[in-house]
Amino acid sequence: MNLINIWNVATYESKTLFRSWFFRIFAIMALLILFGTNMGVFGGHTNARWTFRAIAANLPYINVLFINVAQAIIAVFLASDFLKRDKKLDTTExxxxxxxxxxxxxxxxxxGILVLFIGLVLMALAMTLIFNLIRKDVPVVWVAYLYYPLLITIPTLVFILGLSFFMMILFQSQAVTFLVLLGYIGLTLFYFQDKLYGMLDYMAFNLPMVYSDFIGFTDSRLILLHRLTYLLLGTGFIFATIRFLNRLPQTGRWNSLNLFGFIGFVSAGLFVGALYFNSYRDVTADREAYLELNNQFAGRHVIDVVSNNLQVEQHGKSLLITSGMRVQNQNSTRLDTLLFSLNPGFSIDSITSRRGAVDYIRKRQLLILVLSGGLEPERRTSFNIHYSGVPDESVAYLDITREQMEAAKRIMVAPINKKPGIIHPDYMLLTPELNWYPVAGVGFNLKTFQPQELDFVRFRLTVKTDSTLTAIAPGRKTEDEEGIHFTPENDLNAFPLILAPLERRSMEIDGVEYNLYLNPDHDYFSDYFTHITDTIKSLITEAKDDYELDELDLYYSFDRINLVEVPIQFHAYERPYIQTVENILPEIILLPEKGAGINTLDFQRFKKAEERRNRNNENSRSPREMETDQFKRFLQNTFFRAETRSRGRGGGEELITFQGDISYNKNPYCVFPLYYSYVTGISSKDYPVFNSMLEIYLKEGFDVSPRDGFTGGITDKERANLLLSRKSMIELFARWDTELTSSLINQTGSFIISALKNRVGMNNFDNFFYYYLEDHAFSEITFEQFSADFYKEFKVEIAPYLEVINAGGEMPTFLISEPDYLQTRDDIGDVYLVKFSITNVGNARGLVDFNFRIMGQGGFGGGGGMTEEKRLYEVEAGETRDVQVVLYDRPMMMTVNTLISGNIPSSYNNFLRSATEVITADLEEYERNSEHPVSFIFKDEFVVDNEDDGFSSFSISRESKLKQYIDSRKKEDDGLLYESLNEWWTPSRWTPVAHSAYYGETLRSAMAIRRGDGTNHVTWSTLLPEKGFYDVYVYIPVSAMYQRPSRREQGGGQGGQGQGSGMGMGRGFGPQFADKGADYHYTISSSEGSEKVIYELNNPEDGWNRLGSFHFPADSVSIRLTNQTDGRRVIADAVKWVRRK
Amino acid sequence: MKIELKNLTKTYSGGFKALDSVDLTITDGMFGLLGPNGAGKSTLIRILVTLMQPTSGQVLLDGKDISGYRKEIRKMVGYLPQDFRFFAKLRSWEFLDYAARLAGMNSKRERSARVDEMLESVGLYEFRNRMANKLSGGMKRRLGIAQALIASPSIIIVDEPTTGLDPEERIRFRNLLSDLGRSETIIILSTHIVGDISSTCNQMALLNEGTLIYHGTPDHLVDQAKGFVWRAEISQEKYDSLKSEVPIISTIPSGGGWEIQFVGDKPAGVEAVKVDPNLEHAYVHYMDNKLEHWNLK
Incomplete structure (x- = not known):
């Protein structure tokens, strides 16, 4: 090959391309858009989030990614256009x-094309560099300006050019090539994305390549493999183009060489691609194997670790560790083997005890010590485990689904790795999740569905490192010639170690040492707090006290707190069944590099907003006041909030800004675990989830508010209830459904804690519990011990309440009567009485929570404020309780929540509209047993609901197969067939729908169908005992048939009692009755004959509507309703026959 | 230098035979390739410039099969294709520069001098900075010939170079070619315009439907038509009837009738005088009277 010839062609091809308008317009547009984006995000006066520029290398990265996608598309046009021009043979000849x-x-x-596109990228980068240089808070990461174009632009272009050329030669048609390639690009951008580990994503749009100031890329090998794959494939396609070019080759020799090049490069590309793919697949396979092993060994008796003396030497990425352990057999049987988990990346060098070498078996992440003679109950023994190697991160988070692990986490468009720890010569972050020291027992497994149960262990650590890295770990830090020693003051259940190039800033407040470990170049925040340096300590104390006293009633028990800056690639997953997220570790809070992602660390934006507010206000505030405010808000929102979104107007401030990451619902930086999870915990073999319930209770309390929204269907909680009535909690956890798991814990947790509190008294429970926790700080509490102590105190057994977890079928179901709302007076003023009865018709004990909303002076919106009063009633199966609630302010609404029950909806609102004035002396609140179960059956009334045996439905769908398939897909979930109707969706077959406005004693449901020709129908049948005239009523759930409802109307209707009408709905503004004027076609039949009745929904009552009076024999009778209607849909709920006197 | 075509056959994938066993020898000087559209001229030329492989047969250059020496042949050849459009976004001089580079002229100074020289010789120097697509049809052709000649090729092949040119441009173009024909080069001029050949070529070949039907000097071809070209003065009625009998190649109004020239046997009853034929007459006479009237081989 003659380089001069190549150069000559390239020169003139790029010249021609450069002069084409298509390219020029594209280039100018691309640069303009980039300029705009840069102005918006990185410009001098922008309000864009700090996160976008916190990681300095993201400036070139985001720019290169943007232009790369545009170029990848344009290159297809240009490349195929080039060859199309070549097809006009005379010109090219x-x-x-x-x-x-x-x-x-x-x-x-x-x-020629490459040079031009690279030129364009260089221009974009030059522009970026200018922005970069202007921004004083974002340093220039020069290597990033080299790496990103090399890794992203060049492989992408070579690949897409090669592929375009090749396709053109293959298809000989520009149009076909366009279609195929644009389709391919569309697929990679919108469908393939990170599928197959991002293997098909040639533009590297989903390949995590965020570059940390600490460690650069985390997976350089994978990045190289991925990019090399496309570079090689592209080169192969270029060889193919040469080989199959429609021109006689100059010499035959080259021709076969080109074929060889084509095959060789494409094979090499595929090989490298396979290496990339396999690296991921191996991890997946490894994780499955780890889990399998954990399952296999779960449930074995486990030794108790008393102390662990760790000696760590760091050599680059590799660690040499000695773990000197003292263990005790707290089981009642002798242990012949001791089971430990230890990161599978470590190989065991030797295990020794005082008596010599100890035999062991190493199975992946498990380490089994074989003790000669075994270890008798209560006996202790010690041994040293010497191990070394590079920790393998694939063992972490075995409970997190692949889908969740692979979900992209992004800053703007830049995807970030999600590393459970950092293993790099320049930064070691050894989290407990990495299992870097031996832990007794197995980790997460499908038998218990809990992560590792952790002993409180007396840890001692000595670190030796040949680098200048700072060592950070829990405990008092001392240093001598042997190394750096960490001596924790308390036993700990997790022990992290960080070796990092960080600088310490420290202060002491009230005996607690506050350390900030920071990259010395990463202090972007001090300038925002220059006026309050003298008050920072008191602000911290204030925030901490507020949290401890007002929120938790628990106190910080550690002697220090270390805020540590970690590389941006570190990611801690949230789990639905525990409250710890590994951003928070004993004595340590891990904050992402430069605060990226945590919006409360975006001080510039807050400051600007404050200043703006200040300008608009007459009483301007001093800088000191503003800084105080900002610092308080930062502390409060970052560390003391449970949710990821702060409360406030307009939905509040989002605390975390990573796009596309599905794992964060809770605030991962909330310090709660430092008060509970790392201090104590109640462990239980039988009820492992009990601890999670207590965690949630302590952290945020349970959410018992009624369902959100108006449209019906079933909520997550109801779904959890329904599922729990069929299967045990562990079986349900095994669905790996985060939402469901979290609903289950919330539902059962609120049930159990409410029940216990109800039994022993709210304050008694809290007093006992908090003191108990304090007394048992830094030690594990077994469930047996806790429940024994609880019983000793209150004479109440906890375990029976916990049975709901394993119930799998047993469940309470409640009939709750319509409340009597009475008003009277006592000596002081008005007294309001709410009387109702509750019958538990289910087969397990249950609780019903009543929440009364009481308006202050002026009623709704009157500005008098709103208060709430709560009542909780425990009802045994088969029992009926009569209740009178006495309130001294006017209640407006009663929210009923049946917690864990077979009721649907599980919670609903009862509006208390007008009280009946009475004179009564009975002003005592009571809750007493009753002999009269709640019943909605009245004499001479025969009701058939859609849930009853007398109801049947018949559907033939005439929809297209696709539509039927989509409809059937909607129902597949769990066989829980309750849908919700809305303006956009009505089923093509009779489909069960749920809504609090439907008729139903415990299950308020109906059947709905789209309008049709009358073929599909439902039938209500019953047996009438006496012949005679009956009024026939049909139930029209008007409250559930409104469009665009407002919050006010939600849950307005009251099931079987038909009280919800008359609220003025459907008139004037507000929601419209959606089915107005629709005609329902009924056929009323008996052995005496049948009669058709067309009922028009002009102004139907919300509830029972009379069709007319008919004569029936003492026989089986029925009412049929078809899907024929002028309206959009037909809703079939309940019918009743009422005998006329 | 000598180019020999031996039993050259080209059959396209659809079965169409563009060239059928053509044997031909071309020597230094200007060689005209004449034939109607679709006769196989362009196919022949594309084989000569190594853009196409014959189905069978050989092309020998000084005794060597060119298919084994494509690089050498491509170095020697200057080629102007039939329907050539320039890359729109290049200036005249840039296009020549590109051609020179590709032809292997690596010295910038030498190349630049040669580009200017060529621009001068085709009369485009003052348009050197004009974009190639902004040139007139004649200018484009001239630029086309300039790119073909840029590397002083010893074989120049031009395919239908005068199509679409006005008469003045056409004469200029012919002169340019004949100037080159004096040096030791082979110039192959493929055309269906007879005048191009008669005024420039010393050798020619006539192709029809892929077959070589004449090879020799233009004069010899003209001789074959002697006695078949007539001039007559006829009335309008006669003109109408004669039109269907013989090919009339020129008509000039004269008095109440026409002065015409026609080719072929003189029909009875027409008063006509013999005229000395030219190449065009000979070509038309051949095309109209089919091969059986001819004794060319």
Whole structure:
């Protein structure tokens, strides 16, 4: 190949391309858009989030990613256009007849385009660099300006150019090539994305390549493999283009060489791609194997670790560790083997005890010590485990689904790795999740569905490192010639170690040492707090006290707190069944590099907003006041909030800004675990989830508010209830459904804690519990011990309440009567009485929570404020309780929540509209047993609901197969067939729908169908005992048939009692009755004959509507309703026959 | 230098035979390739410039098969294709520069001098900075010939170079070619315009439907038509009837009738005088009277 010829072709091809308007317009547009984006995000006066520029290398990264996608598309047009022009043979023949080889020609052409596109990228980068230089808070990461174009632009372009050329030669048609390639690009951008580990994503749009100031890329090998794959494939396609170019080759020799090049490069590309793919697949396989092993060994008796003396030497990425352990057998049986988990990346060098070498078996992440003679109950023994190697991160988070692990986490468009720890010569972050020291027992497994149960262990650590890294770990830090020693003051259940190039800033407040470990170049925040340096301590104390006293009633028990800056690639997953997220570790809070992602660390934006507010206000505030405010808000929102969104107007401030990451619902930086999870915990073999319930209770309390929204269907909680009535909690956890798991814990947790509190008294429970926790700080509490102590105190057994977890079928179901709302007076003023009865018709004990909303002076919106009063009633199966609630302010609404029950909806609102004035002396609140179960059955009334046996439905769907398939897909979930109707969706077959406005004693449901020709129908049948005239009523759930409802109307209707009408709905503004004027076609039949009745929904009552009076024999009778209607849909709920007197 | 075509056959994938066993020898000087559209001229030329492989047969250059020496042949050849459009976004001089580079002229100074020289010789120097697509049809052709000649090729192949040119441009173009024909080069001029050949070529070949039907000097071809070209003065009625009998190649109004020239046997009853034929007459006479009237081989 003659380089001069290549150069000549390239020069003129790029010249021609550069002069084409298509390219120029594209280039100018691309640069303009980038300029705009840069102005918006990185510009001097922008309000864009700090997160976008916190990671300095993201400036070039985001720019290169943007322009890369645009170029990848444009390159297809240009490349195919080039060859299309070549097809006009006469034009190209001038060139073809010249003494250049096909290779020189194609390579020259490719280079010509490449050079131009690279030039464009360089221009974009130059522009970025200017922004970068202007921004004083974002340093220039020079290597990033080299890496990103090399890794992203070049492989992308070579690949897409090669592929375009090749396709053009293959299809000989520009149109077909366009279609195929644009389709492919569309697929990679919108469908393939990170599928197959991002293997098909040639633009590297989903390949995590965020570059940390600490450690650069985390997976350089994978990045190289991925990019090399496309570079090689592209080169292979270019060889193919040379080989199959429609021009006689100059010499035959080259021709076969080109074929060889094509096959060789494409094979090499595929091989490298396979290496990339396999790296991921191996991890997946490894994780499955780890889990399998954990399952296999779960449930074995486990030794108790008393102390662990760790000696760590760091050599680059590799660690040499000695773990000196003292263990005790707290089981009642002798242990012949001791089971430990230890990161599978470590190999065991030796295990020794005082008596010599100890035999062991190493199975992946498990380490089994074989003790000669075993270890008798209560006996202790010690041994040293010497191990070394590089920790393997694939063992972490075995409970997190692959889908969740692979979900992209992004800053703007830049995807970030999600590393459970950092293993890099320049930064070691050894989290407990990495299992870097031996822990007794197995980790997460499908038998218990809990992560590792952790002993409180007396840890001692000595670190030796040949680097200048700072060591950070829990405990008092001392240093001598042997190394750096950490001596924790308390036993700990997790022990992290960080070796990092960080600088310490420290202060002491009230005996607690506050350390900030920071990259010395990363202090972007001090300038925002220059006026309050003298008050920072008191602000911290204030915030901490507020949290401890008002929120938790627990106190910080550690002697220090270390805020540590970690590389941006570190990621801690949230789990639905525990409250700890590994951003928070004993004595340590891990904050992402430069605060990226945590919006409360975006001080510039807050400051600007404050200043703006200040300008608009007459009473301007001093800088000191503003800084105080900002610092308080930062502390409060970052560390003391449970949710990821702060409360406030307009939905409040989002605390975390990573796009696309599905794992964060809770605030991962909330310090709660430092008060509970790392201090104590109640462990239980039988009820492992009990601890999670207590965690949630302590952290945020349970959410018992009624369902959100108006449209019906079933909520997550109801779904959890329904599922729990069929299966045990562990079986349900095994669905790996985060939402469901979290609903289950919330539902059962609120049930159990409410029940216990109800039994022993709210304050008694809290007093006992908090003191108990304090007394048992830094030690594990077994459930047996806790429940024994609880019983000793209150004479109440906890375990029976916990049975709901394992119930799998047993469940309470409640009939709750319509409340009597009475008003009277006592000596002081008005007294309001709410009387109702509750019958538990289910087969397990249950609780019903009543929440009364009481308006202050002025009623709704009157500005008098709103208060709440709560009542909780425990009802045994089969029992009926009569209740009178006495309130001294006017209640407006009663929210009923049946917690864990078979009721649907599980909670609803009862509006208390007008009280009946009475004179009564009975002003005592009571809750007493009753002999009269709640019943909605009245004499001479025969009701058939859609849930009853007398109801049947018949559907033939005439929808297209696709539509039927989509409809059937909607129902597949769990066989829980309750849908919700809305303006956009009505089923093509009779489909069960749920809504609090439907008729139903415990299950308020109906059947709905789209309008049709009358073929599909439902039938209500019953047996009438006496012949005679009956009024026939049908139930029209008007409250559930409104469009665009407002919050006010939600849950307005009251099931079987038909009280919800008359609220003025459907008139004037507000929601419209959606089915107005629709005609329902009924056929009323008996052995005496049948009669058709067309009922028009003009102004139906919300509830029972009379169709007319008919004569019936003492026989089986029925009412049929078809899907024929003028309206959009037909809703079939309940019918009743009422005997006329 | 000598180019020999031996039993050259080209059959396209659809079965169409563009060239059928053509044997031909071309030597230094200007060689005209004449034939109607679709006769196989362009196919022949594309084989000669190594853009196409014959189905069978050989092309020998000084005794060597060119398919084994494509690089060498491409170095020697200057080629102007039939329907050539320039890359729109290049200036005249840039296009020549590109062609020169591709032809292997690596010295910038030498190349630049040669580009200017060529621009001068085709009369485009003052348009050197004009974009190639902004040139007139004639200018484009001239630029086309300039790119073909840029590397002083010893074989120049031009395919239908005068199509679409006005008469003045056409004469200029012919002169340019004949100037080159004096040096030791082979110039192959493929055309269906007879005048191009008669005024420039010393050798020619006539192709029809892929077959070589004449090879020799233009004069010899003209001789074959002697006695078949007539001039007559006829009335309008006669003109109408004669039109269907013989090919009339020129008509000039004269008095109440026409002065015409026609080719072929003189029909009875027409008063006509013999005229000395030219190449065009000979070509038309051949095309109209089919091969059986001819004794060319």
């Amino acid at each position: 001038v060139i073809y007849a010249r003494p250049i080889t096909n290779g020189e020609y194609v390579v020259g052409k490719t280079l």
